[in-house]
Amino acid sequence: MRDLFLAVLQRDLRLAARRRVEALLPLVFFMVAISLFPLGVGPEMQTLRQIAPGVVWVCALLATMLSVNQLYAADFADGSLEQLLLAPQPAVVVALAKSVAHWLVNGGPLIVAAPLVGLLFDLSVPALGSLVITLALGTPVLSLLGGLGAALTLGLRSGGMLLFLIVLPLAVPVLIFGAGAVAVVEAGQSPTGHYSLLGALLIATALGAPLATAAALRISTE
Amino acid sequence: MAQPPAAAPDMLLPSSRPAIVAPTLGAVDLGGQRGERSLFRRLALSLRSGQVTWLRGRNGRGKTSLLRLLAGLSTPAHGDVLIDGRPLRKLPVEWRSKLLYIAHANALKDDLSVAESLRFLSQLRGAPAADEAITGALARLGMAGMRKAPVRTLSQGQRRRVALARLALPDPAAIWLLDEPFDALDVDGVQVLNDLLSEQARRGGSVLLTSHQALSLADPLPSTLDLDEYAVAR
Numbered sequence: 229m230r231d232l233f234l235a236v237l238q239r240d241l242r243l244a245a246r247r248r249v250e251a252l253l254p255l256v257f258f259m260v261a262i263s264l265f266p267l268g269v270g271p272e273m274q275t276l277r278q279i280a281p282g283v284v285w286v287c288a289l290l291a292t293m294l295s296v297n298q299l300y301a302a303d304f305a306d307g308s309l310e311q312l313l314l315a316p317q318p319a320v321v322v323a324l325a326k327s328v329a330h331w332l333v334n335g336g337p338l339i340v341a342a343p344l345v346g347l348l349f350d351l352s353v354p355a356l357g358s359l360v361i362t363l364a365l366g367t368p369v370l371s372l373l374g375g376l377g378a379a380l381t382l383g384l385r386s387g388g389m390l391l392f393l394i395v396l397p398l399a400v401p402v403l404i405f406g407a408g409a410v411a412v413v414e415a416g417q418s419p420t421g422h423y424s425l426l427g428a429l430l431i432a433t434a435l436g437a438p439l440a441t442a443a444a445l446r447i448s449t450e
Numbered sequence: 451m452a453q454p455p456a457a458a459p460d461m462l463l464p465s466s467r468p469a470i471v472a473p474t475l476g477a478v479d480l481g482g483q484r485g486e487r488s489l490f491r492r493l494a495l496s497l498r499s500g501q502v503t504w505l506r507g508r509n510g511r512g513k514t515s516l517l518r519l520l521a522g523l524s525t526p527a528h529g530d531v532l533i534d535g536r537p538l539r540k541l542p543v544e545w546r547s548k549l550l551y552i553a554h555a556n557a558l559k560d561d562l563s564v565a566e567s568l569r570f571l572s573q574l575r576g577a578p579a580a581d582e583a584i585t586g587a588l589a590r591l592g593m594a595g596m597r598k599a600p601v602r603t604l605s606q607g608q609r610r611r612v613a614l615a616r617l618a619l620p621d622p623a624a625i626w627l628l629d630e631p632f633d634a635l636d637v638d639g640v641q642v643l644n645d646l647l648s649e650q651a652r653r654g655g656s657v658l659l660t661s662h663q664a665l666s667l668a669d670p671l672p673s674t675l676d677l678d679e680y681a682v683a684r
Contacts, residue, residue, distance in 0.1 A: 239562070246561040307555025311525060315574045316547035340496035450524045 232317045240329035254295040255337040261287045262345045273350050280349035281410030284359060285403050288338050289370060293395060295334045296374030297388050299326055300445065304382055309449060323441035324434075327368075327375040335367035342386035352416070358413040362406040365426040369402050370395075372437040403427055416438045451460040472499040472624035472656040473534045473548060476577045480613060481528030482515045490680040491528065497625065498504055500645055502670055505660045507677030513660040514554065516628045516677065519639060520658070521551040528605050547576050550623035554630055556613040560602040564593060567601055568619075587618035592641055607634040614639075617646045628659040640666065 244251040268275055303309040312322045342363050346356045377395040381387035395417050409422035476496040482489045489512030499505055509512050518524045520531055522538050531538040533545060537595055558567045565584050572579040579587070588594045591611040601609065614631060616622075644667050650657055652671045658667075659676075665672050 229577070231573065231578070235570060235578075239566075239570050242566070243559060243561050291673070300454065307553050307557035308559065310518075310551070310553055310555075311557045311571060313523065314521060314546055314551055316544045316548065316576050318543055323638075364514055 229317050229321055232239075232321050236322055236325035240326060241332065244329070244333040250384060251333050252337070254291040254334045255341060258287050258291040259341060259345060261290065263348060266302075266348055276349045277351060277414065278283055278411075280346065280351050281355075281359065281407040281414075282403075283293055283349070284342060284345060284410075285366075286365060286432065287304065287408040288342075288363060289396070289399055289403060291338060292367065292370040292374055293392055294377050294378050296330060296371065297391055299378040300373055300382050301378070301387075302447075304449070309445070313445060313449060319442035319445055320438045323375060323379070323438040323445065327371045327441070328359060329430065330375065331368050331371035335371055337362075338367060339363045351410075355410050355413045358419050361412050362409045362419075362426060364438055365423065365430055366402045366406040368431050369426075369433045370399055372433045372441075373398050376437045376441045376444060379441045379448060382445070382448035388447075402426065405429070452581055470499075470624050470654045472497075472654060473500050473545075473657065474532075474577040475625050475658070476535075477526075477533045478532070479528060479529040480516075480519070480526050480531065482512050483527040484512065484515055488527065488682040489675055491682055493529075493677075493680045495656055495675055498682075499624075499654045499656055500651050500670065502651050502657040502659070502667060504665050504672040504674050505658055505677065505680075506674060507660075511677040511681060513677060515554075516659070517551065517629050517660065521549060521627055523551075524547065535667075544601070548624045549627065550575065550616065550625070551627045552613055552616065552629065552631060553651065554633070556609045558601045558609055558612060562601060563598050563600055564588065564604070565597040566611060568615055571616055572619055575623065577619070579619050579621075587615040588612070590646075591615045592620040592638065596649050607636060607639065607660055610634045611639055614643060614646075617650070622655065624655050626655065626657045626659070628657065630660055630662070632661050632663060644668075 232372045247352060262283060265279065269279065270274060300309060301313065313319050315322065315430060339360055342359050343356045346359055351359065373395050377391040380394060381390045405425045409419040409426070412419045473535065474496055478494050480493040481491040482493070492585050493516070505513050505516065515524070519526050522531070533541060552557070562570070565588070567672055568584050570580060572584070585597060586593055589627065591613060591614060593608065593611050595602065596608065604612065610633060617626065632641055636645065647657055648669045
């Protein structure tokens with residue numbers, strides 16, 4: 229089981245490394261979309277500081293959704309997905325490995341870049357720290373949910389749009405607690421409760437989403 | 451069932467691969483459909499150890515659908531696929547290590563090299579192949595010189611050869627389901643594939659394959675399963 233997980237993970241990371249520009253596009257989108265806000269809203273420091281957590285989180289959510297679209301589409305098109313499902317191990321291993329690979333390639337860079345964009349919004353150091361922590365807890369949830377959405381919309385003609393409509397509502401709790409934690413820190417209170425809730429969301433999604441994804445993959449390839 | 455003797459690590463030539471007894475892949479009263487349309491019904495088949503079976507039928511008769519049913523990738527509209535008499539859907543997933551399905555699509559990644567693709571496919575089956583084994587299998591198909599080339603640079607025929615190199619790896623599956631394996635192959639490639647099929651049958655494996663052309667395989671003489679006989683009248 230571990231061998232299959234590592235094999236799929238390694239292959240996806242290798243594929244991303246061979247397509248570096250493509251793999252970096254979500255990060256570029258994240259940075260560009262965020263830097264539009266100070267231009268659009270105006271350079272009022274107080275306002276920027278107030279909207280910063282929400283802006284960063286919404287952009288992280290959209291960047292993840294843009295990249296998760298292709299998670300299974302290429303494997304589906306070239307026949308690899310059938311071979312993945314024929315491995316003598318449960319398909320849930322494949323689903324988990326694909327989501328972990330997606331998170332490492334797309335979620336990881338967002339977490340690293342977040343403090344930089346936080347500076348654009350004049351966030352304090354504790355708020356930046358809390359932003360990084362919430363993204364580290366929250367982006368894996370987005371990758372897992374995105375994997376489920378990608379599996380459900382596999383092979384559909386307007387799959388991309390449908391994926392947004394399926395996953396965005398599911399991601400609302402992450403958005404609320406992720407952005408909420410940073411706002412709480414800015415207000416000088418303890419964000420522990422928010423962290424715990426994000427952690428709970430991560431555990432619940434990690435347990436449930438791969439199972440649902442595996443079932444969705446079987447239905448999509450039927 | 452007889453356990454295959456363990457292969458020594460240096461036994462890379464397919465002719466020295468261990469003997470096996472393939473589980474019987476069968477079906478009674480099997481019905482298949484694509485979407486809402488019924489393709490075939492009351493299909494009975496039984497693939498035994500040492501047999502090569504040629505699955506025939508006109509275009510759209512459901513040859514690929516039948517292979518996918520037998521591989522467990524889709525569910526029959528009626529009846530059950532049986533492995534040694536036990537329904538496929540009740541078997542644990544580990545049984546799939548006995549099966550190798552090569553679909554019409556080659557399942558190769560454009561951005562990976564030939565050797566990387568082949569290694570990944572062997573890992574998927576739970577039988578990771580060593581570098582020498584991969585080179586040996588590619589050499590058998592005449593692709594050893596291209597092993598570091600990205601799949602992107604290969605022609606259709608060369609891609610097919612790489613996909614079929616899975617059949618030449620050590621520790622092959624007992625049951626082969628091959629969808630149009632002769633597609634895009636040249637004369638030389640057809641000969642290599644025929645040899646591989648003969649070896650598989652001699653080892654005690656079983657093969658079910660589709661082909662537009664009549665098979666040129668002489669040893670063993672393939673038996674024929676004609677899907678037209680099971681077609682649903684419309």
